[in-house]
Every structure is written in C-alpha cells, then in structure tokens.
Amino acid sequence: MRSGDREVKRPGISFREKFGVFSMIIASIYLIYISIFPIIFNLTGDFNAFDLAVNLIILAIGIGVLYSAILFARRTVLYSQSIDLAFEDIYPRIEPVLREVASVDVDLDMMRDRLDAMNLNIEHLRREMRPADRSQLHGSGGDTSVTAFLHLVLLANITLGAFIFLLQYPRGYVPYVLTILYVVWWLAITAEYDLWKISGAWTWVFVPILLVPTLSITTDILAGSYMLLAWMALGLVAYTGAYYLWGRYLIHDMLPFDLQERLKFDRAKLRTAWNRVSKNKR
Numbered sequence: 001m002r003s004g005d006r007e008v009k010r011p012g013i014s015f016r017e018k019f020g021v022f023s024m025i026i027a028s029i030y031l032i033y034i035s036i037f038p039i040i041f042n043l044t045g046d047f048n049a050f051d052l053a054v055n056l057i058i059l060a061i062g063i064g065v066l067y068s069a070i071l072f073a074r075r076t077v078l079y080s081q082s083i084d085l086a087f088e089d090i091y092p093r094i095e096p097v098l099r100e101v102a103s104v105d106v107d108l109d110m111m112r113d114r115l116d117a118m119n120l121n122i123e124h125l126r127r128e129m130r131p132a133d134r135s136q137l138h139g140s141g142g143d144t145s146v147t148a149f150l151h152l153v154l155l156a157n158i159t160l161g162a163f164i165f166l167l168q169y170p171r172g173y174v175p176y177v178l179t180i181l182y183v184v185w186w187l188a189i190t191a192e193y194d195l196w197k198i199s200g201a202w203t204w205v206f207v208p209i210l211l212v213p214t215l216s217i218t219t220d221i222l223a224g225s226y227m228l229l230a231w232m233a234l235g236l237v238a239y240t241g242a243y244y245l246w247g248r249y250l251i252h253d254m255l256p257f258d259l260q261e262r263l264k265f266d267r268a269k270l271r272t273a274w275n276r277v278s279k280n281k282r
Contacts (some may be wrong), residue, residue: 028064
C-alpha cells in the first residue's frame, strides 16, 4: 500500500478494552501481593493452617485473573492482526476501483452505483472477518468479553472483602451474609448464560438458600466461626465452579478439556458393542 493513497481506518483495540485488561492486571497483582508474603511467612515462621488456606485461595484467584487478562489481551491482538492481514490481501483487489473513482470524471449515476457496490463489498468482507456473532461473544467461555471479566473480578473482590470482614467481626448475621453471597454468584452466572427460563437453574439457587443457613449455624456451634468460614469459602468455590460448568455445558455443549468429545466417543463405542452383542444373540 502506498503512502499517497487514501487512508482507510482499520479496526484496532479500543480504549475500553485496554482499560479493562489494565484493570484486571492491577487487580490480579494486588491479590497476589497481599497473599504471597503471608504464605511465605506461614511456611518459614509460625504455621497457621487456616491463614495459609485463605491466602492460598486469594493467590489462586489472583493468578486466575492474571491468566485471564493475558489470554484476552493475546486473543485481541491476534484478532486485530488477522484483520490487518486480511485487509492487506483485499486492498489490491479494490484499489483499481478506488483509483478510477478518484481520477476519472464519470457520470454521477455511474459513480453512485460503483460506490454502492464498493460499500456492499466492504460490508460483506467485514461480516466474513467477524469471528463470531455478538450474541455468542458474551456466552462463550473462550471469547468472554471485557465486561464479563470485569464483572467477575469485581464480584470476586466483593466476595473476598466479605469473607475478610466476617473473619474480623463474626456475629449472628454470618449465615445470612453467606447465603447472600451464594445467591449473588448464582445471579451472575445465570445472567451470563441467560438461564432464567430453565427450571433446573432455579434448583441451584434453592439448594443454598435451604442448606447454607442451617449448615452455618450447626458448623458454628460445633467447630467455631473460623472453621465455618473456611468450609463455606471452599463450598462457595465448588458451588460456583459446578454451576458455571453446568450452564456452559447446557448452553454450548462444552466441558473442560473437551470431555464432551470423549463422552460422545465412548457412547458411540458402547452403542457399537451393544449392536454386536445383539447380533450375536440372534
């Protein structure tokens, strides 16, 4: 492409996306910073199992957020580069039309027709280069938007702050706060995958509403508030992860490590073996 040609605006990384990635990196560095030194102190000095478990959870959250930010930034850059390469490939094909429109004095009707045709071609090219429909962008686990990442980071920080507050000031409201945290995470995942009209999703929220208060009161009486918060933190992580994977499989038929392909293969093998056994019996 020559420098004298008309400049064409190409899509790039928006300021909103850059700010989102930057915010996630700062949040992850902060979580890693506040957890790594207590872990080192526990391993080299006075050992406190509960404090070590809490800081390991915080460290895992920080590493997960940092990995997600790096993964999203990498995919965004690769997407921008692929658009540039595609543009470099298509520009020589439309360059003669651009030069003809700019240099030749033609009839206004003909010029209007060619410009309309050019606009249709560019729009067609833009649609072909789009990796996925916007409606799928927010629901896909691999292509989660910056907004969804920011929501998860904000919710994780709020949850972490709530547990730290409950550790410092354990009172009679602890069972209700824990139940609210479970419900808030259920709302976030349900909104992410739009599971409002699926009856099974409502079962997921009724279970913690019924069990968390009772288990919290019982555990507090038998083991104390610190053990209660430790078990509830682990339970919240397990509950959130299980519900997230269930919603992802329900909407996109996807499991971690492509297990859905393995399940389909095993079902096919089982069906083939069953057919062979049926034929032998006959």
